[in-house]
Amino acid sequence: MARIKRFEDIEGWKKGRELRKAIYKHSQHGEFAGDFSPKDQIRRAAQSVTSNIAEGFERGGNREFIQFLSDAKGSCGEVRDQLYTALDENYVTQAEFDRLYAMATETSRLIAGFIKYLQQSELRGTKFRTRGPAP
Numbered sequence: 001m002a003r004i005k006r007f008e009d010i011e012g013w014k015k016g017r018e019l020r021k022a023i024y025k026h027s028q029h030g031e032f033a034g035d036f037s038p039k040d041q042i043r044r045a046a047q048s049v050t051s052n053i054a055e056g057f058e059r060g061g062n063r064e065f066i067q068f069l070s071d072a073k074g075s076c077g078e079v080r081d082q083l084y085t086a087l088d089e090n091y092v093t094q095a096e097f098d099r100l101y102a103m104a105t106e107t108s109r110l111i112a113g114f115i116k117y118l119q120q121s122e123l124r125g126t127k128f129r130t131r132g133p134a135p
Contacts, residue, residue, distance in 0.1 A: 004057075006057075007053055007054045007057035007058070010053055010057065010114065011110050011114075012053060012069070012072070012107060012110040012111040012114055013050055013053045013054065015103070015106055015107040015110055016046075016049035016050040016053060016072065016076075016107050016111075017050055018103060019046055019049065019076075019079065019100070019103045019104055019107050020043075020046040020047060020049065020050055022099075022100055022103060023042055023043060023046040023079065023100065024043060024046070026086075026091075026092055026096060026100065027039045027042060027043060027086075027091075030091065031089070031090070031091055032086060032089075032091035032092070035089070035091070038082060038085050038086065038089070038091070041078075041082055042079060042082035042083070042085075042086065045075045045078040045079045045082055046075070046079050048071070048072065048075035048078075049072045049075045049076055049079070049107060049111075050072075052068045052069070052071045052072035052075065053068065053069065053072050053111070055068055056068025056069055056071075056072070062118050062121065065118060066115055066118050066119065069111050069114060069115050069118070070115065072111055073108050073111045073112060073115070076104045076105070076107050076108035076111065077104075077108065079100075079104045080101055080104045080105070083097055083100055083101055083104070084097075
């Protein structure tokens with residue numbers, strides 16, 4: 001695995017960003033835009049995916065990072081659930097639903113793979129690195 005120096009290097013974050021942009025785009029038109037509650041909920045869930053990855057990365061420890069990644073993965077599930085509401089209310093077409101649902105599923109899959117990698121890694125996180133010999 002390539003060395004990750006910033007959260008923007010994480011594939012799950014990149015896909016999450018694409019998902020968030022697509023959710024925002026689809027929720028700003030038509031009746032979806034006028035129904036504040038589901039529009040706000042799906043947008044907050046999509047935003048939570050990337051925000052949790054970024055925050056967890058900045059914590060500097062794998063245990064905390066895994067917890068934040070788990071939260072991000074859960075937000076992918078929330079997006080998928082909210083997409084059913086959008087479909088049931090005819091805010092998105094079946095084709096739009098299928099595309100967005102697949103994006104959320106792929107994002108979740110990438111996050112799950114990263115969690116598994118971190119759980120198996122001997123690295124504990126940047127905040128546990130030694131900075132030279134102890135005094």
